[in-house]
Amino acid sequence: xxxxxxxxxxxxxxxxxxxxxxxxxxxxxxxxxxxxxxxxxxxxxxxxxxxxxxxxxxxxxxxxxxxxxxxxxxxxxxxxxxxxxxxxxxxxxxxxxxxxxxxxxxxxxxxxxxxxxxxxxxxxxxxxxxxxxxxxxxxxxxxxxxxxxxxxxxxxxxxxxxxxxxxxxxxxxxxxxxxxxxxxxxxxxxxxxxxxxxxxxxxxxxxxxxxxxxxxxxxxxxxxxxxxxxxxxxxxxxxxxxxxxxxxxxxxxxxxxxxxxxxxxxxxxxxxxxxxxxxxxxxxxxxxxxxxxxxxxxxxxxxxxxxxxxxxxxxxxxxxxxxxxxxxxxxxxxxxxxxxxxxxxxxxxxxxxxxxxxxxxxxxxxxxxxxxxxxxxxxxxxxxxxxxxxxxxxxxxxxxxxxxxxxxxxxxxxxxxxxxxxxxxxxxxxxxxxxxxxxxxxxxxxxxxxxxxxxxxxxxxxxxxxxx
Numbered sequence: 293x294x295x296x297x298x299x300x301x302x303x304x305x306x307x308x309x310x311x312x313x314x315x316x317x318x319x320x321x322x323x324x325x326x327x328x329x330x331x332x333x334x335x336x337x338x339x340x341x342x343x344x345x346x347x348x349x350x351x352x353x354x355x356x357x358x359x360x361x362x363x364x365x366x367x368x369x370x371x372x373x374x375x376x377x378x379x380x381x382x383x384x385x386x387x388x389x390x391x392x393x394x395x396x397x398x399x400x401x402x403x404x405x406x407x408x409x410x411x412x413x414x415x416x417x418x419x420x421x422x423x424x425x426x427x428x429x430x431x432x433x434x435x436x437x438x439x440x441x442x443x444x445x446x447x448x449x450x451x452x453x454x455x456x457x458x459x460x461x462x463x464x465x466x467x468x469x470x471x472x473x474x475x476x477x478x479x480x481x482x483x484x485x486x487x488x489x490x491x492x493x494x495x496x497x498x499x500x501x502x503x504x505x506x507x508x509x510x511x512x513x514x515x516x517x518x519x520x521x522x523x524x525x526x527x528x529x530x531x532x533x534x535x536x537x538x539x540x541x542x543x544x545x546x547x548x549x550x551x552x553x554x555x556x557x558x559x560x561x562x563x564x565x566x567x568x569x570x571x572x573x574x575x576x577x578x579x580x581x582x583x584x585x586x587x588x589x590x591x592x593x594x595x596x597x598x599x600x601x602x603x604x605x606x607x608x609x610x611x612x613x614x615x616x617x618x619x620x621x622x623x624x625x626x627x628x629x630x631x632x633x634x635x636x637x638x639x640x641x642x643x644x645x646x647x648x649x650x651x652x653x654x655x656x657x658x659x660x661x662x663x664x665x666x667x668x669x670x671x672x673x674x675x676x677x678x679x680x681x682x683x684x685x686x687x688x689x690x691x692x693x694x695x696x697x698x699x700x701x702x703x704x705x706x707x708x709x710x711x712x713x714x715x716x717x718x719x720x721x722x723x724x725x726x727x728x729x730x731x732x733x734x735x736x737x738x739x740x741x742x743x744x745x746x747x748x749x750x751x752x753x754x755x756x757x758x759x760x
Contacts, residue, residue: 330730332428332456334739337636338514338540340456340479345397345428349374351705351723351734359387365410369396374426376723376734378705379403380697384685385410386437390417391449394424400431401459401742402705406656406692409433411683413465415448424452429460430742431654433661435688436464436489438681444489445471451509453477459742461653461661463487464677468501468526474509476537479634484519484653486664490675500675503528506558511537516636517644518544519652521664522675524576525551531558531586540633542567543644545652547668548574548675554584561588563631568595568638570645571604572668576675585624592627597641650752655745656692706737 331341355363368377374395446465451474462469466489488500502523511534520527530539593605667673698707708718716722723734
C-alpha cells in the first residue's frame with residue numbers, strides 16, 4: 293500500500309480515499325467480486341453499464357497526436373490485455389482508430405483542454421477471430437473525413453459485447469454515425485449524433501443515417517439521453533434479434549429528421565421500448581415518420597412528445613396521422629407493459645430535451661456541436677457537412693481554451709497533487725490501488741475529471757449555452 297501516513301489516525305476516509313492496510317487484506321476477496329459488479333463508471337446506465345473496460349489493467353499514456361507509432365492513440369488501442377488509455381496531450385488526431393483487442397477504456401476526459409478531436413473513425417478490427425468485449429469510450433469529438441464511393445460509419449463496433457459510449461460528439465459519417473450490428477449489452481448515452489453526410493455514399497445521395505443495431509446476436513441495447521440532429525433516417529434503426537433481449541430507447545432528442553425508429557426490413561424478435569423521447573421537426577422534415585414498425589415487432593410507447601403537436605403514443609394521438617404526413621406504420625403490436633430492461637433514470641420528455649441540449653456530447657463543445665445546439669433550439673440548420681471540405685486544426689479547436697497537463701512524476705495517469713490529496717504516493721505507481729468505493733485510483737480520478745467537465749454546463753443549462 294502506498295501511503296505516507298505514520299498511523300491510522302492520520303489516514304483520511306471517504307469514498308475516494310485509501311483504505312487501511314488491514315481492511316484491504318481482510319476485504320480483498322470482497323473487492324475483487326464487487327469490482328465486477330460496479331458500473332463502468334458512476335452515471336453509467338443501461339445494458340452496457342456492466343462493461344469493465346480496461347479495469348485493473350495497465351495505464352497507457354498518449355503522448356503525441358500522431359496517427360500511429362509509439363505514444364500514439366493507435367498504439368494504445370492496438371495493445372493487448374486490459375488497458376486504460378489516458379491523454380497527456382490535447383488537440384486533433386487525424387486517422388482511423390482500430391481497436392484490435394478487448395478490455396479497453398479510452399478516457400478522453402483525461403486530456404487537458406481543449407480535449408481530443410479525432411478526424412476519422414473508430415472501427416473494430418479484432419485479431420484471431422476473437423469477439424471484442426468490454427469497451428468504454430468517453431469524451432471524444434469524432435469528425436469523419438470526407439469519403440466517397442463507400443460507407444464510412446463514424447463508430448463501427450460490430451460483433452462486440454459489453455460496450456458503453458458516453459459523452460461523445462459524432463458528426464459527418466456518410467452511412468451511419470454508429471454501427472453496432474450483431475452486438476449486445478450496449479449503451480449509447482449522452483452523445484450527440486450530428487450531421488451525417490448526405491453525399492458520397494455508394495448507394496446514392498441522402499444516405500445520411502444515424503444509428504444501426506440489427507442482425508443476429510443483437511440484443512440488450514440501451515439508447516438514452518442522446519441528441520440525434522440533422523440525420524434523415526435510422527434515428528435509430530433497432531431490431532433486437534435475440535429473443536428476450538430487448539432494445540430500450542428513452543429520453544432522446546430527435547431533430548430535423550425524416551424517419552425516427554426504423555427497421556429497414558429487419559425483423560425484431562425481442563421487444564422495443566420507446567419512452568419519453570422528444571421529437572422536433574426541422575427544415576428537412578416536410579414528410580416524417582416517427583415510427584416504422586415491423587409486422588413481427590412488439591412495442592411499448594409512453595410519454596413520447598412531438599413539438600407543436602403533443603403526445604405521440606397511440607394511433608389516435610394528435611400528430612400520428614395528419615395533413616403534415618406525420619405518422620407511424622400500422623404494423624406491429626403495441627404492448628400495455630414496458631419490456632424489462634436495465635435501469636435508466638428517466639425524465640419526462642420535455643425535461644429530457646433540456647437536459648440533453650445542456651449536457652450531451654463531449655466537453656468542451658467544439659464549434660460543430662455548439663452550432664447544432666443553437667439550430668435545435670431555433671429550428672434552423674439542414675442536412676449537410678457544416679464546415680469546410682478539409683478543416684484545419686485551428687478550425688476544429690476555435691473558441692476552446694488550452695491547458696497544460698498537471699505534473700505526474702510516476703507516470704501513472706494521475707496528477708501528483710491529486711494523489712497527495714487522496715493519500716497516494718506521487719512517486720510510486722498506484723493507478724490500480726483499490727479505493728474505498730470499490731473503484732481503482734485511476735478510475736476515481738477519471739470520474740472526477742468527467743464530473744468537472746459537465747459541472748458548468750449542468751449549472752448553466754441549454755439556452756444560456758446556446759447563445760454564447
